[in-house]
Amino acid sequence: MTRTPTALLSPADQERRRGLRVMKGVALGALLFMAAVFAVSFSLQQTLPWAAYVRAAAEGGMVGALADWFAVTALFRHPLGIPVPHTAIIPRRKDEIGRNLGEFVETEFLRGDVVRAKLEATPIAERLGAWLVTPANAERVVGEGSAVAVGVLRALSDDDVRDIIEGLAREHLIDPEWGPPLGAWLSRILESEAHHGAVDLGFDSLSAWLTANRASFAGLVSRRLPAWVPSIAARLVDDTVYTEAVRFVAAVRADPRHPARGAIDGYLDRLAENLQHDPVTIGRFEDAKVAVFDSPRVRELASAAWHTAKAGLLAALEDDDSALRRRAVVAVTEVGERLMTDAALQRRVEGWVVDAAVFLVERYRHDIASIIVDTVERWDPEETTEKIELMVGRDLQYIRLNGTIVGALAGVTIYAIAHALLG
Incomplete structure (x- = not known):
């Protein structure tokens, strides 16, 4: 996928891209660390019995990291360029995602009670x-x-x-x-x-x-x-x-x-x-x-x-x-x-602002949500993929990191149970 040059991105998107690269590096580093631990512990498990537990943890960590890497990557593109079915979901279903997103925003976010709760929690x-x-x-x-x-x-x-x-x-x-x-x-x-x-x-x-x-x-x-x-x-x-x-x-x-x-x-x-x-x-x-x-x-x-x-x-x-x-x-x-x-004055002013905002949202929420649908339809698939990845990709990299940790814990737990039951 062709990426937008950094100079053409907004300062916020540039910061998101830097954060995404950092998190990708952290997740990849965790996978490489598990691979190195697996190699060392695999070679020592014959002489050091406890090394087998380390090997099982590293093996589970690698499996978890690879599985979550595939799942995260499949949202935005084909993993390793291979057109595996049900991958590159966002570029293939861009318009549908835009319509669903607009409907979701209209029905779940642009509601009077939601707007009121959000504004009341904001120090306007x-x-x-x-x-x-x-x-x-x-x-x-x-x-x-x-x-x-x-x-x-x-x-x-x-x-x-x-x-x-x-x-x-x-x-x-x-x-x-x-x-x-x-x-x-x-x-x-x-x-x-x-x-x-x-x-x-x-x-x-x-x-x-x-x-x-x-x-x-x-x-x-x-x-x-x-x-x-x-x-x-x-x-x-x-x-x-x-x-x-x-x-x-x-x-x-x-x-x-x-x-x-x-x-x-x-x-x-x-x-x-x-x-x-x-x-x-x-x-x-x-x-x-x-x-x-x-x-x-x-x-x-x-x-x-x-x-x-x-x-x-x-x-x-x-x-x-x-x-x-x-x-x-x-x-x-x-x-x-x-x-x-002044807390009392703040409450009065915020009450006026909240009431006005709720009125506007309830009256014009469909028109507001249509902006999302129209904007996403004008994007090309690669641009849509990149924008969404910049928005949520950094958080998705935590899934890879968590998958590595959970996989390691699951691997050592399974090995310990099997070793205790089967010898």
């Missing part, structure tokens, strides 16, 4: 993540996505968007009751004493303000005193008030158990409790919330914010060097990194 999301972390690929994704986003933004109706925003705000901000959840949240903060840091910060800020604003106490009390009070006494009153305020704040800052701190804790405890269980407090809080979030002014601000955001988005999306586009490239890269590491 991880490989997609590896593709996205490449900078050129991330920029391409952002460019295509920006073009789509610009088209969508220009097609959106501002009135519809405003209605949607108002509906979402009412559903998620205005209608739900905030008091009990906020009270529960405040209770957890108080239980963990996480609010102490905020209290400390408040008194620290008050101390800094007192230090920097002593003049604010001038006349704070003295202006309310009778006119007949001497001015020096009035100043003394103001200074006393300021000094006591400074001392009070310093005492609170220095003493973690100061009564003022306890008063603050008590107030916060009562507030958390009332927000959860007191209808009056809850009602007042809800009224304040509605007044803030459901006012016409807020809706006007939301509408203006949408128009501003839309104009900014359009400008940024259409500018290849905008900060948004650059940040989007970084975000796509981060998505790729998450796809490589």
